[in-house]
Amino acid sequence: MSKIVVSQFRATAVVAAPMLLLVGALSGCAPGGPPEMPPPEVNVAVVEARPIVEWDTYDGRIAAIETVELRPRVTGYLAGVHFREGGEVAKGALLFTVDDREYRAALASAQANTARAATRLQVARTEYQRAEQLKAARAVSAEELETRRGEQLQAEADLKAAQAQERQAELNVEFTRIRAPIAGQASLAAVRPGNLVTAGQTLLTTLVSADPVYVEFEGDERMYLKYQAMSRNGERPSSRDARNPVRVALADEQGYPHEGEMVFIDNALDPRTGTIRARAVLPNTDRHFTPGMFARVQLVGSGQHDAILVNERALVTDQDRRYVYVVGDDGRAMRRDLQLGGEAEGLRIVREGLQPGDRVVINGIRKIFFPGMPVKPVVVPMDQPDLVTTPPADAAAPASAGSH
Numbered sequence: 001m002s003k004i005v006v007s008q009f010r011a012t013a014v015v016a017a018p019m020l021l022l023v024g025a026l027s028g029c030a031p032g033g034p035p036e037m038p039p040p041e042v043n044v045a046v047v048e049a050r051p052i053v054e055w056d057t058y059d060g061r062i063a064a065i066e067t068v069e070l071r072p073r074v075t076g077y078l079a080g081v082h083f084r085e086g087g088e089v090a091k092g093a094l095l096f097t098v099d100d101r102e103y104r105a106a107l108a109s110a111q112a113n114t115a116r117a118a119t120r121l122q123v124a125r126t127e128y129q130r131a132e133q134l135k136a137a138r139a140v141s142a143e144e145l146e147t148r149r150g151e152q153l154q155a156e157a158d159l160k161a162a163q164a165q166e167r168q169a170e171l172n173v174e175f176t177r178i179r180a181p182i183a184g185q186a187s188l189a190a191v192r193p194g195n196l197v198t199a200g201q202t203l204l205t206t207l208v209s210a211d212p213v214y215v216e217f218e219g220d221e222r223m224y225l226k227y228q229a230m231s232r233n234g235e236r237p238s239s240r241d242a243r244n245p246v247r248v249a250l251a252d253e254q255g256y257p258h259e260g261e262m263v264f265i266d267n268a269l270d271p272r273t274g275t276i277r278a279r280a281v282l283p284n285t286d287r288h289f290t291p292g293m294f295a296r297v298q299l300v301g302s303g304q305h306d307a308i309l310v311n312e313r314a315l316v317t318d319q320d321r322r323y324v325y326v327v328g329d330d331g332r333a334m335r336r337d338l339q340l341g342g343e344a345e346g347l348r349i350v351r352e353g354l355q356p357g358d359r360v361v362i363n364g365i366r367k368i369f370f371p372g373m374p375v376k377p378v379v380v381p382m383d384q385p386d387l388v389t390t391p392p393a394d395a396a397a398p399a400s401a402g403s404h
Contacts, residue, residue, distance in 0.1 A: 039374040042364030044327050045314075045382040049306045049356045052344040055247065055256075056301035060217030062293040064208035065281070066182050071204060072197045073175040074098055081189045083180075088210060091183040096204055098197065100176035107169035110162070117162040121155035128152045184209040208291050211284040215248055215260065217297050218275040226301070235303035239278070240265050246280040247298040250289075255346065256298050258282060301342070308354050309347035313385045314362040315340075324354070325361040325368055327377045333361060335371045346383060 076098040083095045131148040180186075187206045191197055197204070219227075231238040239262040247256035264279035280297065282289060289295075314324045315338075322340055325333040336358075341349030354360065359377060361368065363385040368375065380387040 039331065039376045040364065040367035041376040041378055042327075042333070042361050042367060043380045043385055043387065044359040044377040045311065045362050045380055045385075047308055047310065047350075047354050047356055047358040047360055048382075049308050050345075051304050052307045052309070052349070053300060053304050054302035054307075054342055054344055054349065055298035056219075056223060056342065058217040058219060058297045058299065060215045060248075060295045060297040062282075062289045062291055062295055063214040063216050063279075064184070064210075064291040065212060065214055066184065066207075066209040067291075068181055068184075068207040069203055070095065070178065070181075070207060071200055072096070072098060072178060072202060073199055074103065074172050075199045076100075076102070076176065076197065078191055078193050078195050078197050079176075080193055083186055083189075085186065085188050085205075088185050089180045089183065089207070091180055093180045094177060095180055095186070096178040096189075098176040098178070100173055103169065103172045103176055107166070107173050110166040110169040114159070114162040114166045117155070117159040121152070121159045124148070124152040124155035178204065180207060182207055182209055210287060212281050213284045213289045213291065214263075214279050215246070215282055215295050215297055216277065216279050217295075218273070218277055219299075221269060221274050221276075223301075224269065224276050230303070236300055238265075239299075244300055248280075248282060249296045251294050251296075256296070258288070262299070307341070307344065308350040308356065309344060309382065310338075310350050310354065310360055311362045311382050311385055312348055314360050314365070315348065316365060325365060325371075326354070327359045327361060327375060331374050331377065332372050333368045333375050 078096060079099045080097045081095070082097065083089050083093065089095065128148040128151070131144060184207045187208075189205050190203050227236070227238065230236045237244065243261035243263065246260045246262060248258040248260060249256045260280045260282035262278065263281045264277075266277040269276045278299075310324065315322050316324065321337055323335050323337045326336045327333050336353050338353035339351040341351050343349070359379070360382075361375070361377075362380070362382065364375075
């Protein structure tokens with residue numbers, strides 16, 4: 001019995017010995033607690049104050065400067081369509097023709113009437129001149145002379161009426177050839193050859209000018225009052241008097257790559273919406289803009305002044321508050337609540353909450369689990385949050401005193 005007990009004790013000792021060695025090794029590596037994780041590396045940017053001009057942003061639409069609904073000026077059967085639907089046409093280009101046979105017949109009749117009236121006038125003038133000669137010889141009465149004079153005047157009036165009818169007939173023949181009144185882009189042909197078109201009623205197609213174009217938007221009363229105050233203070237001229245610059249971007253564009261000028265401010269605010277209409281003009285030589293497109297519009301909203309800018313990547317949202325993490329000299333990331341303004345130079349304006357020289361975390365925010373957490377800051381430019389750099393040897397944050 002004693003031999004069995006001794007054997008079991010030896011087996012237990014053999015199994016337990018490695019476990020004791022492992023515990024002893026771990027205890028030797030981190031006496032007094034578990035091993036400490038190194039501080040996470042984050043990219044920080046040093047805050048600077050720089051001179052900027054603020055731009056106010058609006059939603060707008062691209063609009064054609066000229067829009068024409070093309071309708072015939074004579075009634076008749078459409079004979080032909082002479083343009084590519086959806087394509088650009090030059091001013092004066094032939095677009096449609098109306099069957100002109102009856103109008104040419106009317107022109108020939110009007111020309112004959114003019115010739116007849118001219119002949120009658122010539123006869124009336126000859127008779128009047130003969131009556132004047134006979135009156136001098138006392139061969140005709142004064143009444144006869146007056147009658148001849150009246151016949152000449154009547155013939156002159158008849159000739160003028162015939163000439164007017166001839167000009168109208170010529171115009172009708174000309175109107176059977178419908179030309180583009182402006183240069184621009186044509187829509188679909190709404191009527192096909194063989195259909196009857198009515199003067200002034202049947203819509204044939206629409207034309208819109210292509211270059212330049214308008215961008216139209218609306219501003220509220222508060223912004224309108226701000227611009228008036230800026231004009232009075234000399235910070236920026238009124239867009240009624242000066243072609244202030246604007247910047248424009250389409251729905252799929254980053255930044256504001258297109259530039260234009262203000263050309264119109266309405267004379268009154270709409271009392272139903274509390275907004276006022278505005279319009280800027282943009283070059284469109286490359287046909288980048290199409291009427292009806294959505295556009296984001298920026299208008300100069302301040303004079304030049306110093307401002308603190310921060311990258312949007314640094315901003316964190318907490319319900320209705322926005323904040324950033326600022327890394328202090330002790331290497332700890334502390335929360336800093338902000339009051340923000342608009343955008344400038346691709347960054348966000350900070351009204352309150354930061355000072356020049358603050359180091360703001362702009363990449364690696366997800367590595368910060370709580371305010372005051374130690375981090376390893378790597379300084380990068382404010383506009384390059386993803387820049388990969390080699391941190392300096394002294395960039396590591398000191399470990400907290402309570403972890404040793």
